[in-house]
Amino acid sequence: MEFMTLRQIFKQLFKASLLAAFDLSAQAQVMVMDGYVRAMPPSVPNSAAYFTLMNHGPATKLVSVSSPAADEAQLHTLITENELVKMRRLDSLELPEHGTVSLSETGNHIMLLGLKAPLQEGQKIALTLTFADGQSLEITLPVSKQGANAAPHEHHH
Numbered sequence: 001m002e003f004m005t006l007r008q009i010f011k012q013l014f015k016a017s018l019l020a021a022f023d024l025s026a027q028a029q030v031m032v033m034d035g036y037v038r039a040m041p042p043s044v045p046n047s048a049a050y051f052t053l054m055n056h057g058p059a060t061k062l063v064s065v066s067s068p069a070a071d072e073a074q075l076h077t078l079i080t081e082n083e084l085v086k087m088r089r090l091d092s093l094e095l096p097e098h099g100t101v102s103l104s105e106t107g108n109h110i111m112l113l114g115l116k117a118p119l120q121e122g123q124k125i126a127l128t129l130t131f132a133d134g135q136s137l138e139i140t141l142p143v144s145k146q147g148a149n150a151a152p153h154e155h156h157h
Contacts, residue, residue: 001110029057030095030129030137036144037069037125038105042118049073049110049127049141061092061132069125071114078107087111092132119143 011127035051043096045069053062065073075090093108095101119125123143130136 014103030060030131032137032139035139035141037112037119037141039119039121039143039145043104045115047112047115047119049112049125050103050105050116051141052103053095055095055097055099057097060095062095062129063092063128063132064130065110067112067125067127069116070112071116073127074113076109076111121145
């Protein structure tokens with residue numbers, strides 16, 4: 001039976017922690033800040049999520065979103081045609097290298113379609129963001145009536 005010295009144990013722990021830190025930094029390139037899901041009356045079957053994406057790595061695309069709180073989550077944008085504001089579904093959302101993209105009430109956003117239960121203010125809603133490279137990011141956003149009332153959202157790595 002072979003025994004490791006205390007020095008060998010610390011050496012192995014140090015190597016393992018370096019590998020874990022390297023793997024975590026590769027996944028922490030995209031962060032989410034200041035997000036919320038809009039509180040809606042119980043009779044409204046849909047809602048929307050708004051947040052800011054910060055990319056600390058190479059350019060990528062947000063290609064899909066899912067949430068256990070809704071039957072479907074879709075990327076959407078608002079456009080103006082003939083003085084009418086219309087909502088359009090997006091296939092993806094470009095996230096530039098070392099750039100920031102805001103999803104807001106007046107532009108790009110996430111539609112949560114077919115809510116499985118009415119949303120309660122203060123409730124937390126889980127979303128999974130999937131990127132073109134296959135990476136995914138799980139986030140949790142508070143439900144709020146207005147963006148101004150939303151509590152500052154912690155960073156998700």
